[in-house]
Amino acid sequence: MEGRPIRVLHVEDNEFFGTIASEILQQEIESVTVRTETVPTDALARLEQEQFDCVVSDYEMPEMDGLELLDAVRERAPEMPFILMTGGGSEKTASKAISAGITDYLRKGTGKRQFVALANRVENAVAHRRAEQTVRRQIAINELIWGISQSLLEASTRGEIEESVCERLAASESYRLAWIGKADDDGRIVPRVSAGVEEGYLDDVLHTDSEGYHYTPLARAVETGQMQITQNIGTDSSDEEWQRKARKRGYRSKATIPLRYESTLYGVLNVYSSHPHAFDETERHVLSKFGNSIAYAINSVRTRQELLRREQRLQVFNRILRHNLRNDLNVVLGHADNLIESVPEATESAEIIKRKATDLIDVSEKAREVGRTLDKPSGTRAAIEITGLIERTCSDLREAYPSVELSADLPERAWVYGDKTLDTVVNEVVENAIKHNDRERPTVTLSVTTVEEDEKRWVEIVVADDGPGIPEEEQAVLIEGRETALQHGSGLGLWLTNWIVGKFGGELHFGTNRPMGSIVTIRLKRADPSVGESKPVG
Numbered sequence: 360m361e362g363r364p365i366r367v368l369h370v371e372d373n374e375f376f377g378t379i380a381s382e383i384l385q386q387e388i389e390s391v392t393v394r395t396e397t398v399p400t401d402a403l404a405r406l407e408q409e410q411f412d413c414v415v416s417d418y419e420m421p422e423m424d425g426l427e428l429l430d431a432v433r434e435r436a437p438e439m440p441f442i443l444m445t446g447g448g449s450e451k452t453a454s455k456a457i458s459a460g461i462t463d464y465l466r467k468g469t470g471k472r473q474f475v476a477l478a479n480r481v482e483n484a485v486a487h488r489r490a491e492q493t494v495r496r497q498i499a500i501n502e503l504i505w506g507i508s509q510s511l512l513e514a515s516t517r518g519e520i521e522e523s524v525c526e527r528l529a530a531s532e533s534y535r536l537a538w539i540g541k542a543d544d545d546g547r548i549v550p551r552v553s554a555g556v557e558e559g560y561l562d563d564v565l566h567t568d569s570e571g572y573h574y575t576p577l578a579r580a581v582e583t584g585q586m587q588i589t590q591n592i593g594t595d596s597s598d599e600e601w602q603r604k605a606r607k608r609g610y611r612s613k614a615t616i617p618l619r620y621e622s623t624l625y626g627v628l629n630v631y632s633s634h635p636h637a638f639d640e641t642e643r644h645v646l647s648k649f650g651n652s653i654a655y656a657i658n659s660v661r662t663r664q665e666l667l668r669r670e671q672r673l674q675v676f677n678r679i680l681r682h683n684l685r686n687d688l689n690v691v692l693g694h695a696d697n698l699i700e701s702v703p704e705a706t707e708s709a710e711i712i713k714r715k716a717t718d719l720i721d722v723s724e725k726a727r728e729v730g731r732t733l734d735k736p737s738g739t740r741a742a743i744e745i746t747g748l749i750e751r752t753c754s755d756l757r758e759a760y761p762s763v764e765l766s767a768d769l770p771e772r773a774w775v776y777g778d779k780t781l782d783t784v785v786n787e788v789v790e791n792a793i794k795h796n797d798r799e800r801p802t803v804t805l806s807v808t809t810v811e812e813d814e815k816r817w818v819e820i821v822v823a824d825d826g827p828g829i830p831e832e833e834q835a836v837l838i839e840g841r842e843t844a845l846q847h848g849s850g851l852g853l854w855l856t857n858w859i860v861g862k863f864g865g866e867l868h869f870g871t872n873r874p875m876g877s878i879v880t881i882r883l884k885r886a887d888p889s890v891g892e893s894k895p896v897g
Contacts, residue, residue, distance in 0.1 A: 364390040370402040370416040387478035399428045412485045418445030440484035511656040521552040529555030536631035576615040587615040591635040611635040620654035691716045742886035743777045768806040775818045775883035777863045787852040796826030816885040828877040
């Protein structure tokens with residue numbers, strides 16, 4: 360019983376017998392307190408005023424007998440262990456006592472042995488009751504903490520988290536009061552949220568002294584980062600003032616739980632119970648873990664809010680940057696045209712300016728496309744017919760780049776998992792091979808095959824060119840995710856391709872085309888059009 364004291368109310372009209380019983384019980388039971396009453400009504404009055412763990416009663420007494428006293432005790436404390444010890448009872452009396460719900464029945468004897476037997480019965484009865492209480496309380500605590508933890512997942516602000524924790528703890532049968540406080544820059548303990556608090560209580564216990572706010576268990580919790588437990592308020596002399604005020608309001612035990620995640624202390628949760636020794640080892644463990652969960656939830660909310668603020672700032676910055684960039688570049692293009700008309704000898708330089716300005720406008724538009732693609736939810740993947748998509752892309756590119764030899768070796772049908780953004784993937788890879796080829800008549804070939812590898816089924820799209828190839832540094836950026844300067848003028852397009860392919864569980868590979876050029880391989884998961892949703896992309 361973790362060394363918890365036992366309080367016994369002994370009702371015995373024989374004062375001498377009661378005195379001997381009290382003395383021997385205190386010899387046999389560690390940390391026991393025995394209160395003896397000779398009159399049953401006086402015993403009931405004491406039971407109203409004090410807390411006891413067990414009642415031991417004689418049977419034949421004035422005013423009422425032991426079974427009548429049992430009924431009166433059960434009205435006040437239904438689960439209180441009640442041991443009937445009598446020298447005048449018969450077997451009929453014992454049978455009536457058992458039927459009435461007596462905890463134990465013991466006949467008086469002679470000598471010390473009867474009191475040793477009584478001590479054993481008291482210890483067993485109290486241990487059994489406490490074990491039952493512990494099991495019921497742990498079930499209730501676990502259900503309570505689980506329910507609160509689920510609500511933390513839905514909270515969108517720190518205030519919602521703290522209010523949910525305090526309100527639900529204080530509303531439960533297990534606790535009477537809950538509040539969360541935090542030390543400010545001056546070391547003063549500032550309550551943030553509370554529930555179940557009587558008016559003025561926190562002001563009373565968080566009093567000011569020469570060192571600022573002083574609340575010893577809380578101060579120790581903040582200093583050590585460890586949970587602090589006061590199991591019997593009023594017996595700990597570390598701060599008699601706060602304990603006196605807490606006990607006056609019916610608080611008998613308290614847990615002070617640091618809310619810490621990694622190296623940050625977000626505050627301290629204080630939980631009060633109306634019962635002494637309410638926080639056993641299992642409950643302390645549960646509350647300690649619960650404190651970590653609260654701190655994690657607060658950290659997560661703060662992180663989400665910070666990410667949202669960053670995203671909003673980036674969106675505004677991106678819109679302003681692209682708007683200003685397009686406007687300024689259009690001005691540059693206009694001046695370049697004027698320069699060509701007015702200074703013919705500067706035509707070559709002006710054309711370079713126009714080309715670079717146009718490239719920057721393309722980059723701006725590409726950035727917008729990247730943003731739109733990344734902002735789209737993943738959605739439900741579908742079986743997409745990819746051959747028709749590739750044919751349309753090749754047709755558009757042949758029209759846009761008539762000097763390019765673009766050939767495609769395609770099956771009649773090929774189905775993959777994806778959506779309309781796969782159009783961007785094919786277009787980016789093929790156009791990148793065309794635009795960054797320095798030959799007068801670039802050659803680009805495209806093929807589609809099905810591949811099975813390690814029990815995985817792929818549709819493989821291979822794009823080969825005879826240009827200078829994609830630099831290894833840029834390939835490393837895409838494959839390894841390292842940050843480095845974008846080169847080859849293709850940066851955003853290939854980044855976008857990589858992200859879209861990855862979104863659908865595909866792969867992007869690079870190789871070298873002999874004698875020169877690059878090979879880009881797009882692997883997409885092969886789909887069965889007969890299973891689930893399927894559609895051509897148009």
